[in-house]
Amino acid sequence: xxxxxxxxxxxxxxxxxxxxxxxxxxxVIFGVMNVINFAHGELAVLGAYLAVAITIxxxxxxxxxxxxxxxxxxxxxxxxxxxxxxxxxxxxxxxxLYHILLTFGLVLVINDLVYLIWGTGSFRLPxxxxxxxxxxxxxLGVSSYNVFMIVSGTLMAFxxxxxxxxxxxxxxxxxxxxxxxxxxxxxxxxxxxxSLVFGVGAGxxxxxxxxxxxxxxxxxxxxxxxxxxxxxxxxxxGLGSFKGAVVGGLLVGILQESILRPWVPWLEGMVIFVLMxxxxxxxxxxxxxxxxxxxxxxxxxxxxxxxxxLERGTRLKLGLVMVGVLALVPIVAGLLGNQFWVTFxxxxxxxxxxxxxxxxxxxxxxxxxxGHALFLGLGAYAVVLGLIHVTSSVFVALAMAIxxxxxxxxxxxxxxIRVAGVYFAMITLAFAELYYNLLYRLEITGGSEGIGLIGxxxxxxxxxxxxxxDDIAFFVGPVVLTGHSLFYYVVLGALVASYxxxxxxxxxxxxxxxxxxxxxxERATFLGYNTVVYKRRAFVVSGAFAxxxxxxxxxxxxxxxxxxxxxxxxxxxxxxxxxxxxxxLYGPIIGAGAFFGLxxxxxxxxxxxxxxxxxxxxxxxxxxxxxxVSVPTLLAPYLPGGPGPxxxxxxxxxxxxxEGDD
Amino acid sequence: MSAxxxxxxxxxxxxxxETKVLRELSLSVQEGEIVSxxxxxxxGKTTTLRSIVGIISPTSGxxxxxxxxxxxxxxxxxxxxxxxxxxxxxxxxxxLTVKENLELADYGGxxxxxxxxxxxxxxxxxNLKERASNPGSSLSGGEQQMLxxxxxxxxxxxxxxxDEPTEGLAPYIVQDVMDIVEELNERGITILLVEQNVxxxxxxxxxxxxxxxxxxxxxxxxxxxxxNEEILDKYLGVTA
Numbered sequence: 001x002x003x004x005x006x007x008x009x010x011x012x013x014x015x016x017x018x019x020x021x022x023x024x025x026x027x028v029i030f031g032v033m034n035v036i037n038f039a040h041g042e043l044a045v046l047g048a049y050l051a052v053a054i055t056i057x058x059x060x061x062x063x064x065x066x067x068x069x070x071x072x073x074x075x076x077x078x079x080x081x082x083x084x085x086x087x088x089x090x091x092x093x094x095x096x097l098y099h100i101l102l103t104f105g106l107v108l109v110i111n112d113l114v115y116l117i118w119g120t121g122s123f124r125l126p127x128x129x130x131x132x133x134x135x136x137x138x139x140l141g142v143s144s145y146n147v148f149m150i151v152s153g154t155l156m157a158f159x160x161x162x163x164x165x166x167x168x169x170x171x172x173x174x175x176x177x178x179x180x181x182x183x184x185x186x187x188x189x190x191x192x193x194x195s196l197v198f199g200v201g202a203g204x205x206x207x208x209x210x211x212x213x214x215x216x217x218x219x220x221x222x223x224x225x226x227x228x229x230x231x232x233x234x235x236x237x238g239l240g241s242f243k244g245a246v247v248g249g250l251l252v253g254i255l256q257e258s259i260l261r262p263w264v265p266w267l268e269g270m271v272i273f274v275l276m277x278x279x280x281x282x283x284x285x286x287x288x289x290x291x292x293x294x295x296x297x298x299x300x301x302x303x304x305x306x307x308x309x310l311e312r313g314t315r316l317k318l319g320l321v322m323v324g325v326l327a328l329v330p331i332v333a334g335l336l337g338n339q340f341w342v343t344f345x346x347x348x349x350x351x352x353x354x355x356x357x358x359x360x361x362x363x364x365x366x367x368x369x370x371g372h373a374l375f376l377g378l379g380a381y382a383v384v385l386g387l388i389h390v391t392s393s394v395f396v397a398l399a400m401a402i403x404x405x406x407x408x409x410x411x412x413x414x415x416x417i418r419v420a421g422v423y424f425a426m427i428t429l430a431f432a433e434l435y436y437n438l439l440y441r442l443e444i445t446g447g448s449e450g451i452g453l454i455g456x457x458x459x460x461x462x463x464x465x466x467x468x469x470d471d472i473a474f475f476v477g478p479v480v481l482t483g484h485s486l487f488y489y490v491v492l493g494a495l496v497a498s499y500x501x502x503x504x505x506x507x508x509x510x511x512x513x514x515x516x517x518x519x520x521x522e523r524a525t526f527l528g529y530n531t532v533v534y535k536r537r538a539f540v541v542s543g544a545f546a547x548x549x550x551x552x553x554x555x556x557x558x559x560x561x562x563x564x565x566x567x568x569x570x571x572x573x574x575x576x577x578x579x580x581x582x583x584x585l586y587g588p589i590i591g592a593g594a595f596f597g598l599x600x601x602x603x604x605x606x607x608x609x610x611x612x613x614x615x616x617x618x619x620x621x622x623x624x625x626x627x628x629v630s631v632p633t634l635l636a637p638y639l640p641g642g643p644g645p646x647x648x649x650x651x652x653x654x655x656x657x658x659e660g661d662d
Numbered sequence: 663m664s665a666x667x668x669x670x671x672x673x674x675x676x677x678x679x680e681t682k683v684l685r686e687l688s689l690s691v692q693e694g695e696i697v698s699x700x701x702x703x704x705x706g707k708t709t710t711l712r713s714i715v716g717i718i719s720p721t722s723g724x725x726x727x728x729x730x731x732x733x734x735x736x737x738x739x740x741x742x743x744x745x746x747x748x749x750x751x752x753x754x755x756x757x758l759t760v761k762e763n764l765e766l767a768d769y770g771g772x773x774x775x776x777x778x779x780x781x782x783x784x785x786x787x788x789n790l791k792e793r794a795s796n797p798g799s800s801l802s803g804g805e806q807q808m809l810x811x812x813x814x815x816x817x818x819x820x821x822x823x824x825d826e827p828t829e830g831l832a833p834y835i836v837q838d839v840m841d842i843v844e845e846l847n848e849r850g851i852t853i854l855l856v857e858q859n860v861x862x863x864x865x866x867x868x869x870x871x872x873x874x875x876x877x878x879x880x881x882x883x884x885x886x887x888x889x890n891e892e893i894l895d896k897y898l899g900v901t902a
Contacts, residue, residue, distance in 0.1 A: 168769055171758070171762055171765060171766055171769070172766065172769065174755075174757065174758065174762075175755050175758060175762075175766050178755045178756060178757055178758070179753055179755060181717070181737070181753075182749070182753040182755070183766070183770075184736070184737045184738045185715070185717070185737050185738075185741060185747050185749065185753070186741060186766060186767050186769075186770035186771065186813060186817055187738055187741030187742045187770035187771045187772065187817055188738065188766070188769055188770035189738050190738075290756065290757065
């Protein structure tokens with residue numbers, strides 16, 4: 001018994017140390033540069049794959065293993081330096097949330113590169129013979145590789161600690177994570193150290209990835225699965241605190257491996273998120289973090305201005321044309337006898353609605369929700385479970401989806417809107433992950449299998465009046481519109497209606513307050529508005545529309561699984577909003593179209609289309625942060641016909657100006 | 663005062679975003695002087711210092727230091743030229759010890775300017791010596807001010823820009839700070855002092871500039887300013 005307990009504790013410490021190394025890099029990078037690096041997990045994976053490549057090249061054995069352990073982190077370190085210099089650097093001085101977006105793009109790129117180079121299979125790093133046996137002591141057998149991990153992980157953590165504590169670089173980095181501007185005021189060019197910090201962080205992540213890959217099966221998805229716990233640890237311990245990363249890493253490792261997995265597996269994967277939410281609410285800056293002198297606090301998100309870049313009349317005309325074209329899709333598809341465009345179109349429109357809902361809160365109040373898939377998932381499950389257990393009316397089920405999502409949004413908003421910026425992003429992510437893990441555990445949701453609508457009758461109508469879409473048919477010339485084609489119109493109708501409702505809300509006094517919050521929250525407060533209440537209301541509205549999107553999402557597939565609530569979905573919808581242009585409402589709709597259009601186009605040529613998408617997205621974040629909708633305005637001065645007054649590029653100022661306090 | 667000034671600010675305009683704070687502001691500081699910039703809250707004093715040191719860049723006008731144009735340099739570069747900025751909030755690193763705060767300043771600063779060693783400044787500021795291994799967050803307001811000045815000395819500076827050094831300090835500590843400023847000046851360091859407390863200026867400064875709404879409205883020696891009750895009353899609401 002005792003033996004097992006000790007073995008479990010050692011497992012916990014081993015994993016904990018891997019987390020420590022990952023979180024230390026993440027945390028210091030955030031502390032010094034205000035960058036939340038989503039690609040950190042991918043750098044760990046890259047390290048593991050490079051290590052395997054090196055051991056295979058040099059012949060498996062102790063020398064090869066040591067060589068891999070030294071060379072691979074070094075190579076990844078160099079990649080880290082390059083990433084900092086060419087992608088992260090152009091964004092300093094912008095709102096730190098752009099770094100989240102940028103590094104999310106890098107995740108897509110690196111992840112697909114790993115797939116492209118090394119394939120989809122899983123592997124385990126070949127260990128030298130010395131490290132394959134067990135070490136016996138006090139009547140216990142301990143795997144010698146575990147001992148190796150604990151020793152090397154501890155040494156590495158100590159090395160980082162000594163570097164931070166006793167060297168010139170360490171002192172500058174520690175000072176930088178407390179007050180960057182003052183370091184500059186002392187005549188130190190701190191920006192020069194950024195690449196180094198990023199490189200060392202990347203190297204550490206690679207080292208962590210390598211030793212982990214010798215312990216368990218690794219595959220290209222490893223990065224996605226370790227990045228979220230690593231974030232939890234950084235937030236728990238305090239952004240920017242090395243001590244916090246160490247304590248948090250060990251805590252989470254032991255909690256997961258030594259307590260939850262063996263004793264209460266049902267709660268595994270959920271407890272850490274509850275812990276993170278609780279800590280953020282009690283101590284928003286984490287266990288060991290201090291309140292940072294936020295230099296990036298006043299920089300705004302580059303959202304559209306005054307309801308978009310188009311004049312109201314133009315917007316309406318273009319919109320009507322677009323809706324007209326979209327309405328023709330099922331008819332043309334019917335004429336061509338190709339139903340693909342109908343199902344594809346429905347999917348795009350559902351996501352367009354989802355993106356619209358995110359834009360309402362992100363583009364108009366500046367709150368970046370990293371967990372918006374929570375509401376998509378809530379709506380989707382509400383509709384499916386509602387149709388199976390409660391009602392057979394789709395309308396009632398959708399109303400349930402909207403009500404449930406709005407209610408949960410109110411709760412999440414109540415708990416998290418008082419924490420600002422990056423912390424808000426993290427806490428929404430935690431709620432979404434909590435729900436995602438819960439979906440796997442619950443019986444009613446069908447666990448990982450998900451749950452389908454096949455075999456259940458439902459109708460479009462209310463109180464028994466209505467019919468299944470398959471029982472209705474419209475004849476347009478030679479084309480019969482029924483079933484999925486009619487569903488397409490349902491989604492299109494929902495999207496258009498949602499657009500008008502949100503647009504109307506933004507024209508109301510409520511909308512004006514939201515915009516003033518986005519422009520300058522402090523001034524809105526000085527005018528006497530309780531901005532927290534307004535932001536929460538906006539979040540509830542957004543959650544409600546996302547729930548509607550989720551309901552339609554489930555109806556479109558007649559099926560739902562936990563993947564509806566995975567964090568990748570939250571990331572993808574942000575990509576769509578940025579791609580199109582946030583803070584415009586129509587931009588995200590265009591963004592959704594561009595996203596799926598690109599996917600269609602690219603999947604013809606390559607299965608790894610996210611690589612291209614990620615690259616395009618990264619370029620957008622750097623060069624075109626206002627999205628596709630800003631293209632005409634940017635081009636206007638170069639086009640013949642003359643720019644109108646609305647197309648004056650002077651209307652697109654870089655509003656990254658810092659606020660003075662003299 | 664025919665010699666070329668150490669620092670010369672000519673017709674500088676600066677502000678934050680669309681808000682213009684400084685309008686055609688000009689002032690100059692000769693080597694070895696203590697010059698004060700005095701004015702009400704919001705008159706543009708801190709903005710003037712920030713423009714000189716390069717935390718914000720002026721939209722027009724010139725700033726020359728030892729005859730070279732520094733208007734476009736950022737804060738790091740001006741400090742490397744030999745200007746040191748001691749901000750109003752002192753900005754001590756709270757989690758670094760007193761000694762580490764000084765070591766950091768030693769890594770930065772101006773390479774071509776004679777600087778004090780950490781040992782020398784700890785001799786000058788006895789309180790800091792006693793607290794050398796305490797974290798910055800444990801210092802009192804007066805000690806923080808001393809440490810902020812000490813950092814400037816360790817980095818090396820010919821001209822120190824002091825932003826409201828006596829703000830929020832007890833009267834007897836104000837006297838300490840004033841003594842230190844005089845001592846530094848005797849050792850050859852030029853001082854540009856920003857103050858709301860006109861009495862501090864009158865006692866320390868060789869010359870005073872009075873700033874109001876982003877413009878210099880008066881210039882004179884301390885004796886002249888002290889005698890000019892009309893100006894004192896109009897712009898500062900005090901009688902000397």
